[in-house]
Amino acid sequence: DKGNHRHFMAKEIDEQPETISHTLSHYVDMASETAALREGLPFDFASLPRLTISACGTAYYAGCVAKYWFERYARLPVDIDVASEFRYREPPLMPNGLSLFISQSGETADTLAALRYCASQDQHIASLINTLESTIARESDVVFPILCGPEIGVASTKAFTAQLTALAGLAVAAGRARGVLTPEAERQLVHALVGLPSAVSEALRAETQIMEIARHLSRAKDVLYLGRGQMFPIAMEGALKLKEISYIHAEGYPAGELKHGPIALIDEDMPVIVVAPSDELVDKTLSNMQEVAARGGRIILITDEVGANAAGKDVAEIIRIPQVSSFVAPIVATIPVQLLAYHTAVAMGTDVDQPRNLAKSVTVE
Ligand code: F6R
Numbered sequence: 001d002k003g004n005h006r007h008f009m010a011k012e013i014d015e016q017p018e019t020i021s022h023t024l025s026h027y028v029d030m031a032s033e034t035a036a037l038r039e040g041l042p043f044d045f046a047s048l049p050r051l052t053i054s055a056c057g058t059a060y061y062a063g064c065v066a067k068y069w070f071e072r073y074a075r076l077p078v079d080i081d082v083a084s085e086f087r088y089r090e091p092p093l094m095p096n097g098l099s100l101f102i103s104q105s106g107e108t109a110d111t112l113a114a115l116r117y118c119a120s121q122d123q124h125i126a127s128l129i130n131t132l133e134s135t136i137a138r139e140s141d142v143v144f145p146i147l148c149g150p151e152i153g154v155a156s157t158k159a160f161t162a163q164l165t166a167l168a169g170l171a172v173a174a175g176r177a178r179g180v181l182t183p184e185a186e187r188q189l190v191h192a193l194v195g196l197p198s199a200v201s202e203a204l205r206a207e208t209q210i211m212e213i214a215r216h217l218s219r220a221k222d223v224l225y226l227g228r229g230q231m232f233p234i235a236m237e238g239a240l241k242l243k244e245i246s247y248i249h250a251e252g253y254p255a256g257e258l259k260h261g262p263i264a265l266i267d268e269d270m271p272v273i274v275v276a277p278s279d280e281l282v283d284k285t286l287s288n289m290q291e292v293a294a295r296g297g298r299i300i301l302i303t304d305e306v307g308a309n310a311a312g313k314d315v316a317e318i319i320r321i322p323q324v325s326s327f328v329a330p331i332v333a334t335i336p337v338q339l340l341a342y343h344t345a346v347a348m349g350t351d352v353d354q355p356r357n358l359a360k361s362v363t364v365e
Helices: 008-014 016-027 057-074 083-089 109-119 158-177 183-194 196-204 207-217 229-246 255-260 282-294 305-310 329-348
Strands: 051-055 078-082 098-103 124-129 142-145 222-227 249-254 271-275 298-303 317-320
Touching: 008 016, 008 329, 016 158, 016 183, 016 196, 051 057, 051 083, 051 109, 057 078, 057 098, 057 158, 057 229, 078 083, 083 109, 098 109, 109 124, 124 158, 142 158, 158 183, 158 329, 183 196, 196 329, 207 317, 207 329, 222 229, 222 255, 222 282, 229 249, 229 271, 229 329, 249 255, 255 282, 271 282, 271 329, 282 298, 282 305, 298 305, 298 329, 305 317
Parallel strands: 051 078, 051 098, 098 124, 124 142, 222 249, 222 271, 271 298, 298 317
Antiparallel strands: none
């Protein structure tokens, strides 16, 4: 049931404050502001040599953000690959490592094949799943649920933020188990997670402004999304969302790679969406943005108050997200890229919930 919404995708974008809150209540203890692990673990985070993540599409981008979190907050080395590459590379894996598979449907053929490869290599098999009655869930040693409810729109939205929320909780739990996070550091991270539902509600208020921007975006032939650090996967996710529902060509690029080639594409006809909430890297990203501006590129900057003040005058539009801890900023910055794709597609009149050539669950290789 779409309720008052025109599309399932719009409903699923809108309900994220509630779905994130639901996911959070599973992964954190709100009262004590600590990470909670409710699943019995067949492995010990403290002695893990390495974490190997495989997934496809949007789920892969969630894993890319999680890599930053596990490495930063748990000092756990992470390898991440798209499942269709990982499975054929047949990488050597250390015995007793942990392999994690992220899948909304739990049925993606390449992700399942990657899982079976890892199972044959003496890895602990964990999965992060929405559809718990699924093949990937059944074949895992431990299943972490993302608990966002059925996702109907083909373009994944609330499953992505639920995946990120669950992964954030797991990274904090791993950081505690590995002795990296002091109780106070853990409390601060969990406090930031607990604030997510209200921060996401606030980010959703930019919708009217984004509808206006989307009208311009719908006339573009190509759109570039830039991000650095943990915002790079959000740039890729924004580009994927735009491609799949509006059919406009888009690319997510690490901001620092711009001058190694893609800057040649920049002209007045190329909108550039810069995902850069204030963090320790924001100045670097903003200086890449200035290079785009100097070549006439039309910049749409997604940032917070501090980032907006540092941005200067070169920006055509600033979409504001609330000021949050850099830990949870990727989740909050996801909201505007989802809304941009959605409203661009609506402006173009495409079939938002059932984009051409795409299926909700990809069970062929
Ligand atoms: C993008 C999208 C796809 C899926 C991918 C993996 O909006 O929906 O890229 O994320 O096909 O699907 P799951 O998570 O079901 O394995």
